[in-house]
Amino acid sequence: MTNFFLQALAEVGTPSVLGLIIIGVLFGIVGGSIPGFTVTMAILVVFPFTFAMDPVSGVSLMVGVFVGGYSGGIVSGVMLGIPGTPSSITTVYDGYPMAQKGEPGRALGIGVASSFLGTLISVAVLVFFGPLIASFSMNFRPWEITALIVFALTLVAGLSSGALLKGLMAAALGLLITTVGYDRNSNLRFDFGLPAMGSGFEILPVMIGIFAFSQLLGNIEKLKDEKSDAKKIDTNVTIPYGLILKDMAGQKLNTLRSSLIGSLVGALPGTGGTVANFLSYDQAKKFSRHPEEFGTGTPSGIVASEASNSAVAGGAFVPTLALGIPGDLPMAIMMGVLILHGITPGPMMFEQNPVLVGAIYASLLIGAVVMVLCNLLLVRWFAKISLIPQQILVPVVLMLCAIGAYALNNNLFDIWVLFIFGIIGYLLWKADVPLTPLILGVVLGDNLERQLFRALELNESWLTFLTRPLSALFLALAVASILFSLYQDRKIQRLKNAAQRENI
Numbered sequence: 001m002t003n004f005f006l007q008a009l010a011e012v013g014t015p016s017v018l019g020l021i022i023i024g025v026l027f028g029i030v031g032g033s034i035p036g037f038t039v040t041m042a043i044l045v046v047f048p049f050t051f052a053m054d055p056v057s058g059v060s061l062m063v064g065v066f067v068g069g070y071s072g073g074i075v076s077g078v079m080l081g082i083p084g085t086p087s088s089i090t091t092v093y094d095g096y097p098m099a100q101k102g103e104p105g106r107a108l109g110i111g112v113a114s115s116f117l118g119t120l121i122s123v124a125v126l127v128f129f130g131p132l133i134a135s136f137s138m139n140f141r142p143w144e145i146t147a148l149i150v151f152a153l154t155l156v157a158g159l160s161s162g163a164l165l166k167g168l169m170a171a172a173l174g175l176l177i178t179t180v181g182y183d184r185n186s187n188l189r190f191d192f193g194l195p196a197m198g199s200g201f202e203i204l205p206v207m208i209g210i211f212a213f214s215q216l217l218g219n220i221e222k223l224k225d226e227k228s229d230a231k232k233i234d235t236n237v238t239i240p241y242g243l244i245l246k247d248m249a250g251q252k253l254n255t256l257r258s259s260l261i262g263s264l265v266g267a268l269p270g271t272g273g274t275v276a277n278f279l280s281y282d283q284a285k286k287f288s289r290h291p292e293e294f295g296t297g298t299p300s301g302i303v304a305s306e307a308s309n310s311a312v313a314g315g316a317f318v319p320t321l322a323l324g325i326p327g328d329l330p331m332a333i334m335m336g337v338l339i340l341h342g343i344t345p346g347p348m349m350f351e352q353n354p355v356l357v358g359a360i361y362a363s364l365l366i367g368a369v370v371m372v373l374c375n376l377l378l379v380r381w382f383a384k385i386s387l388i389p390q391q392i393l394v395p396v397v398l399m400l401c402a403i404g405a406y407a408l409n410n411n412l413f414d415i416w417v418l419f420i421f422g423i424i425g426y427l428l429w430k431a432d433v434p435l436t437p438l439i440l441g442v443v444l445g446d447n448l449e450r451q452l453f454r455a456l457e458l459n460e461s462w463l464t465f466l467t468r469p470l471s472a473l474f475l476a477l478a479v480a481s482i483l484f485s486l487y488q489d490r491k492i493q494r495l496k497n498a499a500q501r502e503n504i
Helices: 002-012 015-033 038-050 055-079 086-100 104-137 142-158 164-177 195-199 203-225 241-249 252-266 273-287 299-323 329-340 347-352 354-385 390-409 412-430 436-458 469-503
Strands: none
Touching (some): 002 055, 015 055, 038 203, 038 390, 055 104, 055 299, 055 329, 086 104, 086 273, 086 299, 104 241, 104 299, 104 354, 142 164, 142 469, 164 436, 164 469, 203 329, 203 412, 203 436, 241 252, 252 299, 273 299, 329 436, 390 412
């Protein structure tokens, strides 16, 4: 491990790659600072610019955005009381009250320090568990990989905010999209007589359309309801370094616990930073000697929130790199970056591309350091950026998305793909259909089809999926996740009905 890590560190340590990490972190913080923009949107906007780069440079840039984005949500959360990303919701509970008491610099400093420590601990988890899981999954054959992908899709669909059926349908639609074009036997499918569809859809314009375009349309829709508080915000923030060091010295156990929760939750498909955020905040409150202080501006609440959501970064890389199964939407996009560079995430990646794996470790570490420096030195400017109105932001991002889609193949058809899937994504969003299972289906569809066909070519009997222990285990877990989700949906519905009856 030492050799490939040192080699990776040498590649990541070049001025050009370091510059890309700094740009990525800055853009990620800016993206996370703007309410409604989110870290996922920031990653999608940067995605097209990695095409012309070598894999190490492209992945380092994306990791920089990833690290910066998860920490950027604290700025708008503390200054405006609006979480920049869903994963920083609980940061608002104590960050905003502390800022209202006249200590915004202290709240931002505690949040940044917690994010830094959370990222470092999650990298340690990734370095330790990633190779172990990859080594174990080397025994996987096409039956196990097929069953694992099915399990991941059902798990993500089942965790789609209580909309199990809609989540499963969205995942199926994502898989259907990947069947357009030629199959393994050169048979043309679903081209509708259009030559441009013969080669299928590119992942990038589909993902940008479904998520970014639809979200921007949603932001335009909300513009009328927004209230501008820009004139009321004081962005002259001073960081009290000594006080923050004293605060963090008393939060060692809270930081470690929250970081481990974030890392473990991040490694589970379909969970992500938001779940880690609430879970670690709840645990910090339960273990605290002063739980009554939570929600009033206590450092413990900020530490629990920011350490956990930043720790998701390293944890989420574990299933993505070791199994080729992205844990959440940002990881699905990261996996798309690797695929576009001709690298297939999975157990073989540790054998075939150890330097690239090491580059991801190194980029996470360097990105965490850059994130701290950028946040502490430029925090007052990030606070001003968080006030950018959506009227300016939306057209700029739309333009960047269109340029990125076109730059993929210099083909106008990709812009039409972005536009059409943007409309589809917006209509699905209006119908409360979760979009994450759909995008996960798009990312995993090709691999699922390839592994399924390989399995049937090796043994045409479908029963083989049930006679192999691991394959049968994954399929059983898939069925169990659906049944559990159905039970949860009914329980939630019963509680809602009971609440409605009490209100009548």
